[in-house]
Amino acid sequence: MSGHSAPIPMISTARGPLRGTAHVPGDKSISHRALILGALAVGHTRITGLLEGEDVLDTGRAMRAFGAEVVRDDDGTWHVHGVGVGGFAEPAQVVDCGNSGTGVRLIMGAMATSPITATFTGDASLNSRPMARVTDPLALFGARAVGRAGGRLPMTIIGAADPVPVRYAVPVPSAQVKSAILLAGLNAPGETVVIEAEATRDHTERMLAGFGAEIVTRPTDEGHEIALTGRPELRPQTIAVPRDPSSAAFPVCAALIVPGSDVLVPGIGLNATRAGLFDTLREMGADLTFETMRDEGGEPVADLRARFSPDLKGVEVPPERAASMIDEYPVLSVVAAFAEGPTAMRGVGELRVKESDRIAAMADGLRAAGVEVEDGPDWWVVHGRGAGGVPGGAQAASRLDHRIAMSLLVLGLASRAPMRVDDGAPIATSFPVFEPLMTGLGACIRRAEG
Ligand code: S3P
Numbered sequence: 001m002s003g004h005s006a007p008i009p010m011i012s013t014a015r016g017p018l019r020g021t022a023h024v025p026g027d028k029s030i031s032h033r034a035l036i037l038g039a040l041a042v043g044h045t046r047i048t049g050l051l052e053g054e055d056v057l058d059t060g061r062a063m064r065a066f067g068a069e070v071v072r073d074d075d076g077t078w079h080v081h082g083v084g085v086g087g088f089a090e091p092a093q094v095v096d097c098g099n100s101g102t103g104v105r106l107i108m109g110a111m112a113t114s115p116i117t118a119t120f121t122g123d124a125s126l127n128s129r130p131m132a133r134v135t136d137p138l139a140l141f142g143a144r145a146v147g148r149a150g151g152r153l154p155m156t157i158i159g160a161a162d163p164v165p166v167r168y169a170v171p172v173p174s175a176q177v178k179s180a181i182l183l184a185g186l187n188a189p190g191e192t193v194v195i196e197a198e199a200t201r202d203h204t205e206r207m208l209a210g211f212g213a214e215i216v217t218r219p220t221d222e223g224h225e226i227a228l229t230g231r232p233e234l235r236p237q238t239i240a241v242p243r244d245p246s247s248a249a250f251p252v253c254a255a256l257i258v259p260g261s262d263v264l265v266p267g268i269g270l271n272a273t274r275a276g277l278f279d280t281l282r283e284m285g286a287d288l289t290f291e292t293m294r295d296e297g298g299e300p301v302a303d304l305r306a307r308f309s310p311d312l313k314g315v316e317v318p319p320e321r322a323a324s325m326i327d328e329y330p331v332l333s334v335v336a337a338f339a340e341g342p343t344a345m346r347g348v349g350e351l352r353v354k355e356s357d358r359i360a361a362m363a364d365g366l367r368a369a370g371v372e373v374e375d376g377p378d379w380w381v382v383h384g385r386g387a388g389g390v391p392g393g394a395q396a397a398s399r400l401d402h403r404i405a406m407s408l409l410v411l412g413l414a415s416r417a418p419m420r421v422d423d424g425a426p427i428a429t430s431f432p433v434f435e436p437l438m439t440g441l442g443a444c445i446r447r448a449e450g
Pocket residue numbers: 028029030102173174175176177179201326327350354
């Protein structure tokens with residue numbers, strides 16, 4: 001519930017190299033899904049490595065509101081006692097999903113095919129984001145949604161008492177929309193099919209299969225389709241959440257642009273639907289290696305090693321890669337500022353409807369720091385100034401967006417003058433230990449006075 005906390009102004013400054021090992025927290029996408037599927041299974045699911053960021057904690061509270069028991073051991077293991085598919089109770093209060101689009105959209109899907117009503121809200125960022133992309137397909141199951149103008153939260157979903165299965169081609173590349181439909185399909189009889197033109201993160205599909213649902217992905221002329229057989233009995237699981245590649249991106253990118261750096265980031269999930277940033281960085285000439293590739297709990301995992309890379313070159317990021325690195329464009333734009341020549345990012349209109357308009361937020365921050373940026377509705381180009389070439393010395397706004405706050409702070413670590421960010425409080429939604437982890441590597445990131 002980050003929007004409710006007082007702003008925390010922060011400053012980052014160039015100092016010596018970044019060195020050491022960075023243990024980033026658990027994957028946010030997988031953590032949400034573990035809690036929700038645990039709540040929909042019959043019995044006791046155990047989760048280790050759960051991200052204890054505000055977004056995920058809000059989803060845990062929501063699962064309690066729908067009737068599941070969710071408890072944390074002192075050792076950090078989470079236990080979910082699920083109520084079974086179709087077993088959700090009606091929440092007694094408004095469900096507050098804080099800053100989390102993933103949380104609210106997945107939970108709306110999960111409850112939409114049960115005969116219950118729930119009202120959802122969030123912080124100022126979440127309450128400005130579009131929800132019709134989820135409520136349109138949920139209406140096909142028989143659910144009704146009543147929200148504010150433009151399909152915004154607060155919004156009430158009246159679940160379908162007699163749901164029918166759905167076949168739906170997702171119009172925007174979105175794992176949240178795909179997942180909401182699949183979770184709704186769990187309590188519809190027969191087969192629910194989602195058609196995706198572009199592959200988005202597939203954690204929901206993998207985890208549903210792990211919980212015992214019948215789910216298959218088939219190639220089609222339009223991309224591929226995912227077919228789920230409704231009304232399974234989900235079997236509780238033991239889930240080890242891999243560390244988040246989207247969080248790993250911050251120490252990795254910082255190491256590439258801060259002279260003399262050498263950072264190891266162990267145990268990072270490298271699911272191909274999430275790993276686009278690392279391909280792009282290597283194309284730019286980054287000294288980035290994957291060590292000890294392995295499989296952990298059904299997800300590919302590796303140790304990443306990033307070293308200072310003085311000869312980065314601007315690249316054209318292939319638009320078809322966008323879904324696999326959608327959350328990483330803000331921090332990529334920071335690396336691009338320290339590369340030689342332009343980096344063009346096209347086919348990324350979705351960035352405008354994230355926790356903030358991420359193209360506008362980063363373009364403003366980079367321009368304030370002395371970097372030339374061009375942008376249009378679904379594209380932007382960052383004109384790199386080469387290693388050590390970014391002036392910095394500016395204040396920028398994080399716009400209630402954790403990834404903007406962290407990206408701007410990484411920018412300040414390699415700029416000639418410090419960067420100041422108006423509010424670092426949103427960082428707690430996804431990466432609560434960002435500040436101590438980065439300072440532990442030698443970075444100068446601190447809370448500013450007032
Ligand atoms: C997520 C999907 C993506 C991503 C978000 C997490 C998920 O959103 O930006 O941070 O866990 O499914 P979209 O589905 O809107 O692209």
